[in-house]
Amino acid sequence: MRPGPLRSGLLPSGLLRDLALALAALAVFLAVPVVFPQPALRDFLIYFFAYGLLAMSLNLLVGLTGLVSFGHAAYFASGAYVFGLLMQSGRVSIPVATLAAVGGTAILALVIGAICVRLKEIYFSFITLAFQMFIHSIIVTWVGLTGGDQGLRGGIPRPPILGLDLNDARTLYGTCVVVFVVCIVAMRQVSQSPFGYTLRMIRDNPARANFLGVNVVLMKLGIFVFAGAMASIGGVLLALFVSGAYPEFAFWTTSGEAIFMIMLGGMKLFLGPLVGTLLLQTLNHFVTIYTEYHGLVLGSVILLIVLGLRRGLADYLYDWLQDRRARRAPSAPVPEPVVKSRPV
Amino acid sequence: MGTKRTGARAVSRRQVLGGLAAGAAITGFPHIAGAQAKAIRVGMPTILSGRVAILGTSGRAAVQLAFRQINEAGGIGGRTLELVDRDSKGRPDEAAKVTRDLINNDGCEIIIDGEASSGAFAVHEVIRDLPVLCLHTCSETSSLSADPKLHVKTAFRCARQGIHDAVAGGTYAARIAKEKGLKRWMTCSPDYAYGRDNTAEFLEFAKIFEPSVEVVDQVWPKLFAPDYTESITKILQVKPQAIYSALWGGDLVAFIEQSNLYRLFANIGFFSGGLGDPPVLTAIKQLPPGLNTAYRYNRNYPAKPANAAFADGFAGIAKHEPTNWAWQCYTACLFIAEALKRTNGSTEGARLAAELKGMKLAAPFAVDDAITMRDTDHTIIGYPVAWGRTVPKAPYVEDFSGVDWAKIVELETQWKKGKGYA
Amino acid sequence: MNLEALAACLSSASCAVTQVSTALIVGMLLFLVTSGLSLIFGVLGIVNFAHGAFYMLGAYLAFTAYALSGSFLLAMAAGALGVAVFGVLFERLIMSRVYGRDILMQLLVCYAMILILDDGVKLLYGGEYRMMGMPDAFALPPVEIAGGFVPGYYLFMVGVALAAGLALWLGINRTRLGKIIRALAINPQMVGALGINTTLLYAGVFGLGSLLAGMAGALAAPIRTLTPGMGVSILIESFIVTVIGGMGSIAGAFIAALLIGFTRAFGAIGFPLFVDGMMFAIMALVLIVKPSGLLGREAA
Known part of the structure; x- marks a missing residue:
């Protein structure tokens, strides 16, 4: 399989360097509560991890494969609900419930994806949205199982795993850090694998991929299932932290927010969506403190970024760096960043 | 501030x-x-x-x-x-x-x-x-x-x-049903857990106090639905003698105004769990007289x-x-x-x-x-769980009749036992 | 399921009349909103996610004009024209800057607009429920047709929506300007090369689409509750209609809006618990069998 047009990222493709960076990130995140012991910062970061996984996994579809899913939150919610329900049953441990949540969500994504990935462009977006609305209505209607609009009530128990007591806020935070970093590394590996490059080719030129004998539908389905599974881990983290699962997790606004995180951060860089997540969460956190008219502020900031920078924040920085490098060494050929506009 | x-x-x-x-x-x-x-x-x-x-x-x-x-x-x-x-x-x-x-x-x-x-x-x-x-x-x-x-x-x-309001509502509705001979009932409540629970509990107690109450049909518009026309015309087809509704807030305002267009309340008794909230009452331009509502707040009661x-x-x-x-x-x-x-x-x-x-x-x-x-x-x-009737002008709801709290607590205890809560 | 009730209703004139009128009432307002959405998409290739917020704006403008002047006609005009002007400004100042870019950029801009408009309305009017009030001219008992009852205001509303839809269809299919607009949808460069000001046309079409949303909002103001965020549910419904009818097709929007109207009106009688499921099933079926919708052009 021939790799598609190579896009240079901040991270080189070497596994070793990825791992080194991951370890460094792990150390930094673990050190944060030691340096700044305020619980609010830990809380903020746990939300960042949960929504970051949602946005990062969605970008595997949007940025990597060119599949604009409007219904990604369905898998986020399915992770939270499967995990929460299993834990409330009191029969399984946290790791088992997590694995079941991921596995169950993967099956759900497989069934829905098998129908959706055959559709193109905006029609793919709409049908994923339709399935998400369907799943949301199941959660709201099936009151006996899910608690309906009131959500899973009564808290999610956190029995100790191998002597780790997750009821302790610091241990919970540490666990979330490890899970988050492992998931990001996993997504990075998929994106840098031959499979990942095949997906880029499908995004940039599906006809060519088809001629080369790539089973486009199967490849798309593969990444759809993987992205769904990764989103479910985000859901598990959130459920574990807020000690509940709510139908709002599966509402279209949650999917919309994930898309905005990607757009605000940028989708050219692997970690771009995390920049967007950080931006949106930080804005949300501070603006809500100052004013109840946060919509007015957030809307204006989005307009400024879109109309001023004309791209996501990380993409802007990336292009700026590329420009500078190009000006310094005019002889070196610079790969033109492909700005793709999707016809609707 | x-x-x-x-x-x-x-x-x-x-x-x-x-x-x-x-x-x-x-x-x-x-x-x-x-x-x-x-x-x-x-x-x-x-x-x-x-x-x-x-x-x-x-x-x-x-x-x-x-x-x-x-x-x-x-x-x-x-x-x-x-x-x-x-x-x-x-x-x-x-x-x-x-x-x-x-x-x-x-x-x-x-x-x-x-x-x-x-x-x-x-x-x-x-x-x-x-x-x-x-x-x-x-x-x-x-x-x-x-x-x-x-x-x-x-x-x-x-x-x-919810359960306190259900007992009070059931008691009040049963009394009016007996007085006016309202036997055929319909419900029109928002389709979510609160709407369904609230409606079921209201009917449960209404039937306990007045066994002749019979539910002939139920419609469940969506929560935050902007338009209730199909529910209203369905009610017109079924022709019940009374309706119970757990609609509230803006949804209820729209339902009442749209029902007014059909003169729905001319011959049908209306019992509402949410109409008594003053912002709902003031938002409705044509408030029909004689609708029954639970107390939500009123400056004259207590x-x-x-x-x-x-x-x-x-x-x-x-x-x-x-x-x-x-x-x-x-x-x-x-x-x-x-x-x-x-x-x-x-x-x-x-x-x-x-x-x-x-x-x-x-x-x-x-x-x-x-x-x-x-x-x-x-x-x-010990808070107000009374029911009253609407009048078109302020204070909008009058004739509040309360329910004895001892009775509410007694029935609440039975309900808790039934649910396995006590 | 209660198919007996459905059959009984269909065989009774009064029930059939009432439910058919219900279908029209539900469907026609939806059509008015959707036709604007579809027009903008068909010509500009833009999915205006802020369309629901425009509908809300129309309702609030009508509410204000009616409160100030007491004239129903003025309220309608304020709603429709005010939103048209707003639409043109939005297209010129903001939307035109993201043409030719990722559809997600357009989505982002519209989302920002929704946030700003929702909060703007809350800032000006507060969070309370508002109702414009029914003008005296319509404060009449419902009209009786073959034993079924239809309120006068709804007759008016359906009439206005039908007239607007017809005018739009005639305008696009039977006039020279319509021909240019159709050409613009297919080949904007060619239209520009012929010396026609495409920028002006784009703004005009966007304004017209917004006008339809504003008009729908104004028509809804006497019967629906005005709150910040009221545009969301109509946006979702009109997307379902657009997807079923075909993106960019006015006639498709008309048929799909009627389909939804009839599903809701007769579903309430025959299968009340399955109405939403039915709407979802229709949409999913259309997307799977014919993704471009009932009357949409096949994706190139």
């Missing part, structure tokens, strides 16, 4: 500076030790934006009124009460985060939970983790306080409870000078009549102030909870002498 803004800003500026200096977005500020601080900060996570923004804005105005009055009267042993409100946008996970931030970061020592349904349960779980005193002021879902599995030691409900004074004071801040959420929030503030007085200003969750258990409060809204915070299940009784 003023105190709250400056207070919040002071901390936040430190946050921003700290964040800039250290490269971390949130560093917050550690608690100022409770006894030395001048003000006792009370956090209020609530919904201030979107379709149900009035829930949060009216609840907040009531808290502002109460705190102003308490502070002007000398506060709690010289310390003032200070409100820190924050919008959760109606999202439960956001409600959980905001509540944790209010406690951990903004130094709030007491929480007034202004969240509806799922948000209230999310806050409830936070309080299990961080046991400060919390008063739920908006959730009417019975299980929040009735289900012993959900019990949290420092969480209380200062709001009406007929006490303190109640009218509350309505005037509230209108001075919010520029409209109080809502159901407003009197509940106001009462919660009175409970908090009284508990703080009894602990000499200590804000420790367990101590305040011990004082609140069984506390009797001579609130302006008490039907008899006092509203009681029942110690067994941390919920209030």
